[in-house]
Amino acid sequence: MAHREYKLEYSLERASFAPLWNMLSTDEGLSRWMDCQVCSSNGITRFQWSFSEIDEAHVQISVDKKIVRFRWLNKDGGFSFEVTDSELTKDFTLIIKGDCDEEDYESDIFIWEKQVERLIHLLGLHLS
Secondary structure (H helix, E strand, O other): OOEEEEEEEEEEOOOOHHHHHHHHHOHHHHHHHOOEEEEEEOOEEEEEEOOOOEEEEEEEEOOOOOEEEEEEOOOOOEEEEEEEEOOOOOOEEEEEEEEEEHHHHHHHHHHHHHHHHHHHHHOOOOOO
16 A cells, blocks of 8 residues: 655744643643543553554654654554754744555544644644
8 A cells, every 4th residue: 555755844833842842742741632542651652542443653752852753563654743943933843744545644634733733722822
């Protein structure tokens, strides 16, 4: 089955790094804005989706705490979050990269859009 890569970028004006990073890198944070329950142990993160499917991923966090990568254990692919900051404005950009089956591309993008809306709301921000 053909895979398709995606890259989504969201400007997060006036975001604070610590709460944003917490939402991207901890079980509690991820569970609050993604449509799943998240549980990690020994470098493996388990995502239990609302429709009972369970996916497990190996998680890697960059040394500078700017990138979190999740690589699926039970299927190809994965996704990552990267936080960049503007030296000029001090605002952050959230970059989500991943891949999916070609037939799932539109629905995956829609799901990410909805989840990021929830994340932004929980952080008390607005999309810019």
